[in-house]
Amino acid sequence: MSWFDTSIMATRGVAKGEARSHHRLGEAEQGDYPYIYTAQIEPRLRVDPGAVITAETHDAFEGKIKSESDRPSEILNFPYLNPQNGPIWVNGAQKGDVIAVYIESIVPRGDQPRGTTVIMPEFGGLVPTKDTALISPGLPERVRKLHVDETTGVRWNDKITLPYEPFIGTLGVAPAAEAISSLVPDYYGGNMDMPDVAPGAVVYFPVQAEGGYLYLGDCHAAQGDGELCGVAVEHPTVTTIRVDLIKNWAISIPRLxxxxxxxxxxxxxxxxxxxxxxxxxxxxxxxxxxxxxxxxxxxxxxxxxxxxxxxxxxxxxxxxxxxxxxxxxxxx
Amino acid sequence: MSWFDTSIMATRGVAKGEARSHHRLGEAEQGDYPYIYTAQIEPRLRVDPGAVITAETHDAFEGKIKSESDRPSEILNFPYLNPQNGPIWVNGAQKGDVIAVYIESIVPRGDQPRGTTVIMPEFGGLVPTKDTALISPGLPERVRKLHVDETTGVRWNDKITLPYEPFIGTLGVAPAAEAISSLVPDYYGGNMDMPDVAPGAVVYFPVQAEGGYLYLGDCHAAQGDGELCGVAVEHPTVTTIRVDLIKNWAISIPRLxxxxxxxxxxxxxxxxxxxxxxxxxxxxxxxxxxxxxxxxxxxxxxxxxxxxxxxxxxxxxxxxxxxxxxxxxxxx
Amino acid sequence: MSWFDTSIMATRGVAKGEARSHHRLGEAEQGDYPYIYTAQIEPRLRVDPGAVITAETHDAFEGKIKSESDRPSEILNFPYLNPQNGPIWVNGAQKGDVIAVYIESIVPRGDQPRGTTVIMPEFGGLVPTKDTALISPGLPERVRKLHVDETTGVRWNDKITLPYEPFIGTLGVAPAAEAISSLVPDYYGGNMDMPDVAPGAVVYFPVQAEGGYLYLGDCHAAQGDGELCGVAVEHPTVTTIRVDLIKNWAISIPRLxxxxxxxxxxxxxxxxxxxxxxxxxxxxxxxxxxxxxxxxxxxxxxxxxxxxxxxxxxxxxxxxxxxxxxxxxxxx
Amino acid sequence: MSWFDTSIMATRGVAKGEARSHHRLGEAEQGDYPYIYTAQIEPRLRVDPGAVITAETHDAFEGKIKSESDRPSEILNFPYLNPQNGPIWVNGAQKGDVIAVYIESIVPRGDQPRGTTVIMPEFGGLVPTKDTALISPGLPERVRKLHVDETTGVRWNDKITLPYEPFIGTLGVAPAAEAISSLVPDYYGGNMDMPDVAPGAVVYFPVQAEGGYLYLGDCHAAQGDGELCGVAVEHPTVTTIRVDLIKNWAISIPRLxxxxxxxxxxxxxxxxxxxxxxxxxxxxxxxxxxxxxxxxxxxxxxxxxxxxxxxxxxxxxxxxxxxxxxxxxxxx
The missing domain is CATH 3.10.28.20 (Acetamidase/Formamidase-like domains)
Structure with missing residues (x-):
């Protein structure tokens, strides 16, 4: 018996945590990738509890940063960043319930170098930002394109290679009433950038609107605590999750x-x-x-x-x- | 010559700060009062620069708290609070422009006691909240209903009467892409709760979406710095604003x-x-x-x-x- | 009758707020100016409640910044900044009591230009600091020497003159047990940089050690809210305070x-x-x-x-x- | 070869990280235990680099909390808490140097139950405090006395026993000029409460005053991240450290x-x-x-x-x- 059999998902889930149906949310099925967590748009997929969903995620820049000579400030169009797969409607989900997401796997996709990290203006932990608004100058923009491989890891430079430790940076349900940028984390999940949201974990989100409206995206090949410069090793992936529903479970913020x-x-x-x-x-x-x-x-x-x-x-x-x-x- | 003639609104506004048309946004014209700042809903009014708009605002509780024996936690349905007049579409407003709002007057309306302040659970400056999340207990709920009069002021108790110093608690344009609760202040204005947003002031907001989508509401009869317990003297009003448009003025956050x-x-x-x-x-x-x-x-x-x-x-x-x-x- | 006659100092003070003795704490009487709030050094003066003390204060840089071509980082020796007059022992002061300080007057002294403000490395509200530690660069150092006159004000440049609105930047009693830099404000007063600590005000400090150990210094000729770049218009003064003692008054932090x-x-x-x-x-x-x-x-x-x-x-x-x-x- | 042989302490230390002399700082040698980090008191010990020092530390309450029916607010006399061993003068230490401390071992001492944790008024991470000053009530005081054993661990209750994972809660050198409570952590070390400051680690402190004035105390038998209620499993110990000196190494804050x-x-x-x-x-x-x-x-x-x-x-x-x-x- 696996630990999963004792999880809340497996013991209290409507589908007992089981994989009961399989769905694909590839680029074709997804169509446009939303940048907003909201219950006001049309679900791309409607599933029952027990659904296994395989999604083709984009990187946080939707693949627009292709070269180390690119300038993010010219290419990116804030706040149209961090494209998401979804929303996924979960049949039976009501306010007061919880959507459980078991992360089965994350596999990189796309041409090499498929990892991207950047320094962009007014963003990051050790520079002036829109919130920590200073009048001293920031840092120059910089782009790093990185070879990312499931087996050999993330090649930082000729000397340093980091292990491939993927997780879902942005995952959650629609907020109550609002429509919030996928750059924001909050009580409904969203852009948590929490490395524990990784294959093998179950994450629980408090449903705010009927159907839940589950979103996912922004997979990271590696990330340190704090995501210091603001941009982990972003990469496109094939990510597979299993979804279940816990009825009548009052939680306030995501649990894992x-x-x-x-x-x-x-x-x-x-x-x-x-x-x-x-x-x-x-x-x-x-x-x-x-x-x-x-x-x-x-x-x-x-x-x-x-x-x-x-x-x-x-x-x-x-x-x-x-x-x-x-x-x-x-x-x- | 009044100072206003030298204001940015009067000198750079499309309508030169002039009152060129008059519009009513009473309860009838408004219909439902939104709780969200967004460019995704139908404007209640479309005006040219130079419009003077007279709005019947609700108090932040939409009049639902009627008696000092009411319990806010039972009556209020978070986040459906802070109802707004609007949105108002301003013809010609584009991203990169600024909407100017000159506040002409605020007059209380409704039956006495028409002022309301409350202590509600998990909200306020000197209690545990959802953000400053503690495990120690909060304070008991309390409701105060107050006599509010334009001339005689805000009667706190038999001994203390505060001057009537009204301002607009929540005022701004739609955010970019998002739809944000009217309880939130940010770069686009919103729930600033800034007492200077009062009759005689001009406030400038950076337009994020075509038409601007101007909202207003949440008028306060009096408020101290910090709005300490979280709820000023909320009251319904007739509020009159004049709206103009400054083309091609890049500002980052509200100016006044x-x-x-x-x-x-x-x-x-x-x-x-x-x-x-x-x-x-x-x-x-x-x-x-x-x-x-x-x-x-x-x-x-x-x-x-x-x-x-x-x-x-x-x-x-x-x-x-x-x-x-x-x-x-x-x-x- | 003046408002002062109804103050706590006048009504509860051991000396009834009266001026009962006069003392001078000029440069000669002071000798070395301490940079630390502590009860561990020898009082420069011992007074009874009712003492009026006239102190020659230094500016926060002890007069070392003499020219706009000076470089603060080369001249200043952190933390040996913000020299204080005192400590003054107040007879009868015990833990649990309060020392009351009525500020009678502040008069500038010294040769012109006697006002100084600077931008120095890693200090200020809109730059990286030791606490808000960033890796982006700060601002270049800059020194402004300003003509300060009690009557004509603070001459910022040929066009702008600010009113002379002096106050005591650093004022308080010794902390309990510790010896804290005069750059720090806390429950015992210290470097509060609060413009209300001005002539005409009474400030109350909770005594922590027998005798109280009162310090003062760091007078500002003008200061905005927040003291944004970190350095107000620092200037040397003749400052006159009246001191009284309130027995058995439990306060936690300074009151005014x-x-x-x-x-x-x-x-x-x-x-x-x-x-x-x-x-x-x-x-x-x-x-x-x-x-x-x-x-x-x-x-x-x-x-x-x-x-x-x-x-x-x-x-x-x-x-x-x-x-x-x-x-x-x-x-x- | 151990990793230690490649440490900065071993490669750049005056004593090459070696144990060259042995010293005892037991209760008898220590005498009074200071509550303040300062260079203004007499060193209890003067050593050369290479000194191994075995100290008998008190718990943070100096052993005064003996029973679960004790009330901390009646027994403790803030700020006379967190008694320290030391100061230790390190010969040759000058400002601009670094004192290196290799933690050899921590062994519990004293009668059982020798572990103590408490909830006390206005202190802790999830209650109102002196800084996060609220008007809602705090939690009732509570004392837990715990059996602490090097081998069998920390007995929380009949069902839960935590591993014995000791570290030094408070360790550092005297600050520059000031005398700061041992309850405070800062650039000179002090009350860091960082679980990595454990046997097997080397910690580096920037010397501020000649001789360095090294202090240690406040050993914890176990502590979670954040020390949530404010008081880890405090216990008296025999702690052995090895001290070396790195000349001319400019660091700003403790390194480990x-x-x-x-x-x-x-x-x-x-x-x-x-x-x-x-x-x-x-x-x-x-x-x-x-x-x-x-x-x-x-x-x-x-x-x-x-x-x-x-x-x-x-x-x-x-x-x-x-x-x-x-x-x-x-x-x-």
Whole structure:
């Protein structure tokens, strides 16, 4: 038995976490790739819980940055960035439910060099930005095109190669009432840029609108904590996810589980507020599902909680707060 | 000659700041009041520059809180709050232009007590919130209904009456591509909650979409700096604005001028980023229109800049940075 | 009768706010000027409540920046900046008491041009700093020497002259146990850079150590809200203060009163925390001295509270939250 | 050959990282335990580079919290908390040098239950505090006394036992000019509460005053990222460190290396500023010692940097930014 059989997706999902149907959301099926998380546009796909969906994702620049001599400020048309696959309508999803996404696989696609990272104006963690608005100058633009291979990794230069550790940068459901840029992370998911959203993980999103309107895109071949300059190794992929529905599960922000941990993902500014939101949601999870008194969980996490910084560059910073399942389960 | 004749609206506006047509946007004309700033819905009104528009605004709760025994958490349906008049399409407005709004008057309407302020769960400056997410308890809900009169003021209790100092809490144009809750302030205006947005001021907004899509609502009868508990003295009004269009004026965030000052309004978190954004925009204004070297303006504002805290409770905090016109003009 | 006769200093002070003795703390009496707030050094002066002290203050650079061609980075020796007069031992002051300082007058001294403002490396509100540590470049150093005159004002350039509006930038008592740079503001006062700390105001500081150890210095001839580039119009002065002692008054952070308002001054980062601290202390003041229920004060300040940004450049930002005395007193 | 032989301590240290003398700093030798980081008090020990020092540390409460029925607010006398061993004078240390501390071992001492964690008023990550000053109530005080054993771990309750993973919570040199509470972390080290400061690591501190004045204390038996409620599993220990001196090495904030990584430790508020400071220092390290162009290091860390949150509760938050040595070294 795999750990997955004990996951919330497998034990409480309408489809028991099973793969019951298969769907393709390739470039042809997708057509236009939206840049906005919204329940106001036509779903590209309608599925039942248990759907396995194979999507051809674009990179965050929709493939427009082709060469290291390209200038992002001339090529990119903000906010029309970070194209998404979807939305996917999940039959039966209502406000108050949760859509579960099990990430089966991420495989790079496209011609080499298919990885891209850039420094662009007014964006990044160690430069003036639109929010941290200074009058001192920024850095010059720079583009790196990188060879990305599932087996041999991400070739940074002749000396350094990083392992291929792909994850989905942007994943979530439509927000309530609003239509928000896919550059933003928030309570409904979106541009979390959290490396744990990787093959083998299940991510849970609180449904805001009937059908849920699931989106995904922005896969990263590698990313450090914080996504420091603002742009990970962006690359186009074939990404396969399995979708299920948990009825009547009230969660406030995205949660994630994998073989070893339970994580809640907070999105806010300043960064301490993202951390607070993540830890509070994790405490509520431990209280609801693992029998902890909330204050006891607070004190225990003081001793064993783990924090992952997703991004320190997006409109909201993301922080994942987690606890080992081995610890949480011991309390049962 | 009034100061207004020297304003940017009067000197660079397509309609020279003049009142050339009159329009009513009462409850009947408005119909449904949107809760979202977006260019994706049908304009309620289409006007030329020079339009004077008289709007019947609702209070931020759409009049639903009627008694001090009401419980906001039971009555309100987040995020369907802060209903707006509009959108108003301004003929000729294009991205790269600016919509100018001169606020002519704000008059309270409706039955007494027509003012409302509340403490509601997870909202406010000195309590745990969704962003500053704590596990300690919040405050109990509380509703205050207040007698609001244009002449006699806002009666807080038998001993304290505040002057009636009305302004428009939420005013702006549609954002680029997105559809954002009217609870949010940002580069396009929105829920700035900045008391200077008052009769006698001109506010400038950078157009993001053709037609601009101007919205207004959320008038406050009185508000302190920061809007501390999150809810000013909300009240329904008859608000009259005059609208003009400045072609080809690149501004990044809302700007405001009145008889005495020039202000830029930043919206961000943490609060220092809102202040940075406001001061940077003000420096750019002083450089472009008043002949300052940017660094000289930076050093001069160090000695005479003024800061107004709009809100410390909304999804983004707002800060207005200003300089006296008498100082800026002396440099010409 | 002056408003001062109704102040806390005049009504609760050991010396009834009266001027009972006169003392001089000129350059000769002062000797070395300390750069640290501490109770661990020898007092320069020991006074009873009721003392009037006339101090010759240095500018924040101790007069070392003499010409616009000087380079601050070569001349200044961080953290040996911001020299202070004092410490002054106040007889009878104990932990749990409050030292009250009424600012009688500030008069510029020294040869012209006696005002100085500079841009120095890694310091200021719109540049990378040691805290907001970026890898993009800062601004070049720049020095401005300014003619400062009590009557004619601060001559910025041939076109612009600012009014002379002096205040004490750095004022407070020794912290508990620690010895903190005079560049830092905190609960004990220090480098608040709050323009309301001006002639005509009374400022209250919570005593941390026997004798209080009062310091003052860093007088500004003019300063905008936020002290944007980090350096106001620094100038040497003759500053006269009157000191009294309030026994057994528990305050947490500096409080200030003048003819029209009550203010509490918070110091923290991010800026919203400084605002929170200031408003909380103000609420406690209104509850203790003006008969307000705390939650009622919270809601009332939402409608009429005023915020002044002191600095957005020092190790802690300072925010003053205030209410008009006319409003607070009406509640009695 | 151990990794240590290639460390900066072993290759650039005056004593080549060797253990050349042994010293005891037990309770008897220490006498009073200071609560302040300062160069103004008498060193308890004077050593040459190469000294191995075995210290008997107290827990952060100096052993005063003995029972789960104790009330911290009655027993503790803020700011007289977090007692330190030291200061230790290191012969030859001058400003511009670096003191290297290799942590040899940490062994618990004292009677069981010797571990302590508490919730105390106005302190912690998910409650109102002195900085995040709210008017809503906090949490009730709570004390947990825990069995801590080097072999069997930290017994949380009958079901949960955490591994014993000790580290030094507070370690550093005296600040420049100031005397700062041992509750504060900053550029000189201090109360970093960073779990990587553990046996097997070398930590580097920039010397500010002749002799360096090294302090240590506050050992934790276990701690999660962020030290969420503010108090890890505090316990008294026998801690052994080896001290060396690197002459003429300009670093700005603490750096750390162990077998696998290079880390810089930033301390600031808001949390993003702590992260910025850490990453900037790491970039400078990679540029100076590993041949990276700074912007290339910035882009590379975007793909492989790692962030550890030390604390989100102390006067300054701490963030460690790190890179694998295997990656940095590949560039040589």
């Amino acid at each position: 589980e994998n073989e070893t941990l339970l994580m809640a993902i907070g999105a806010s500014r300043p960064m301490e507020d993202a951390a607070r939101g993540a830890y509070r949601e994790l405490i509520r999870w431990m209280a609801a599902d693992y029998g902890f008194d909330e204050i006891d969980a607070y004190m225990l996490l003081t001793q064993c909680g783990r924090v992952r910084l997703g991004n320190m560059v997006d409109p909201k910073y993301t922080v994942g707060a987690s606890v080992l399942k081995s610890i949480a389960r011991a309390n049962l | 001028e009145n008889e005495t000052l020039l202000m830029a309004i930043g919206a961000s978190r943490p609060m220092e980023d809102a202040a940075r954004g406001a001061y940077r925009e003000l420096i750019r204004w002083m450089a472009a229109d008043y002949g300052f070297d940017e660094i000289d303006a930076y050093m001069l504002l160090t000695q005479c800049g003024r800061v107004r805290l709009g809100n410390m409770v909304d999804p983004k905090y707002t800060v207005g940075a200003s300089v006296l016109k008498s100082i800026a003009r002396a440099n010409l | 009163e003048n003819e029209t308002l009550l203010m509490a001054i918070g110091a923290s980062r991010p800026m919203e925390d400084a605002a929170r601290g200031a408003y909380r202390e103000l609420i406690r003041w209104m509850a203790a001295d003006y008969g307000f229920d705390e939650i009622d004060a919270y809601m009332l300040l939402t409608q009429c509270g005023r915020v002044r940004l002191g600095n957005m450049v020092d190790p802690k930002y300072t925010v003053g939250a205030s209410v008009l005395k006319s409003i607070a007193r009406a509640n009695l | 290396e162990n077998e696998t990584l290079l880390m810089a430790i930033g301390a600031s508020r808001p949390m993003e500023d702590a992260a910025r400071g850490a990453y900037r220092e790491l970039i400078r390290w990679m540029a100076a010692d590993y041949g990276f162009d700074e912007i290339d290091a910035y882009m590379l860390l975007t793909q492989c940097g790692r962030v550890r949150l030390g604390n989100m509760v102390d006067p300054k938050y701490t963030v460690g930014a790190s890179v694998l040595k295997s990656i940095a070294r590949a560039n040589l």
